[in-house]
Amino acid sequence: MNAFWQLAVPAGAVAVIEAGTGRAVTYAELTAAADATAAALALPAGKALVGLFCRNDLASLTAYLGALRAGHAVCLLPAGAAPPAAPLLEIYAPERLLAPANLGPWPGYRAGAPAGALACWHRCEPAAAPAIHPDLALLLSTSGTTGSPKLVRLSRANLQANAGAIRDYLGLTAADRAPTTLPLSYSYGLSVVHSHLAAGATLVLGEFPPVQQATWTSFARHAVTSFAGVPLLYELLRRLRFDPRSQPTLRTYTQAGGRLGTDTKRWFLAAADAAGARFFVMYGQTEATARISFVPPDRLAGHSDSIGRAIPGGELSIDPANREILYRGPNVMLGYALSRADLAAGDTTGGLLRTGDLGRADADGFFYIEGRLRRFLKLAGLRVSLDELERRLEAHLGAPVACAGADEALLVHTEAVVPAAQVLALLQAGFGLAPALATVRTGQPLARLHSGKIDYAALAHA
Secondary structure, X not given: OOOHHHOOOOOOXXXXXXXXXXXXXXXXXXXXXXXXXXXXXXXXXXXXEEEEEEOOOHHHHHHHHHHHHXXXXXXXXXXXXXXXXXXXXXXHOOOEEEEOOOOOOOOOEEEOOOEOOEEEEEEOOOOOOOOOOOOEEEEEEOOOOOOOOOEEEEEHHHHHHHHHHHHHHHOOOOXXXXXXXXXXXXXXXXXXXXXXXXXXXXXXXXXXXXXXXXHHHHHHHOOOOEEEEOHHHHHHHHHOOOOHHXXXXXXXXXXXXXXXXXXXXXXXXXXXXHOOOEEEEEEEOHHHOOEEEEEOHXXXXXXXXXXXXXXXXXXXXXOOOXXXXXXXOOOOOOEEEOOHHHHHOOOOOOOEEEEEEEEEEOOOOOEEEEEEOOOEEEEOOEEEXXXXXXXXXXXXXXXXXXXXXEOOEEEEEEOOOOOHHHHHHHHHHHHOOOHHHEEEEEOOOOOEOOOOOEOHHHHHOO
16 A cells, blocks of 8 residues: 555646635645655755644645655644744754744754745754664654653654554545644644545645634635544534534534533534534544544444544553553554654554553443543542543533642633632532632633643643
């Protein structure tokens, strides 16, 4: 099977449509542009680390594919996070930086000839570290920002395995068209790119805020067939009373990136069914390249709280020692990196991922998350699951809730516009927690990462 970055599709097929201009780019044209970038990234020392500040545009996609085609390792960074990325660049010392022309200059780098439409910066001093492992293809952050030096090391085999699995269970074909509704620097957004290129399909590149009518007009104009969203996006669509029947070409909706409320799942499933569309609820982690499991749309009504079954080629199980959900598959990362020297390491996981989620499996082989391994507090001698607190409070308040804190100091944040005393009363009545054990903040939007997940670190210091 050809890897998606080989772009082995009939040359005249459309690979990309630029939403803003309507320009169509064929696979042949995309290949030529990617190869031009690969040539611009040729280094005498061979395999290098390329830092790519990317946007949802053709220049970023071309640079990413060109770096993969040249055999380099790529560290993807959101273009909007340039200042916080400086420590990361110091730690990992990419030989080349590719960025929009308005970013830079960078300490320790000098300007080189452009690589396609992006500025190219050359590191002044070579990194004093072992050679990069030949299998390493991609570095991604799990934190949602560029502030943490901890990165996930993904191989070329990881990327291809997950792209093929997603293509297969979604049934993607060359007739599909997917808009870039999520950032390319985010593993979920990137998986949409990988799986559609693996299917020989078309990407519609652009920024698509769901609250703007121009987004839905663009979807109709370009006849998009799928929509990828995190829980925050689907909650927003529900508040906007979105009707899938208004987008007749949109036949597949996918959700991942965190837990979506059961009521919203059921609402959207009914809305999608009424439109003759499919709604996939999925589970994944960056450590598994992107996807780990999914719920088939025709089984979602009976398993609305489930993360589903493993993707093709993968296997889920429960650790009997502590109920942790385990995943094994060819898409499991090589391991983590904390420094440039770690890029020389090979596979340290053996294809096994300890997800950190606690759960169970039912008689039908569907898996359920019941908490996080480390998401517990001791409050007045009681061991309390923060995830369970969130679920039950959300059910009462009808609005997003985030719980954090430390032992004997619970923090509860909710977007519900209610008196804090009402939340404290719920904690006491439902969990036996005295009001003195909790601090409650209400009526304010929850801090979120660019992926849409709750930023618990920010909430803890709010």
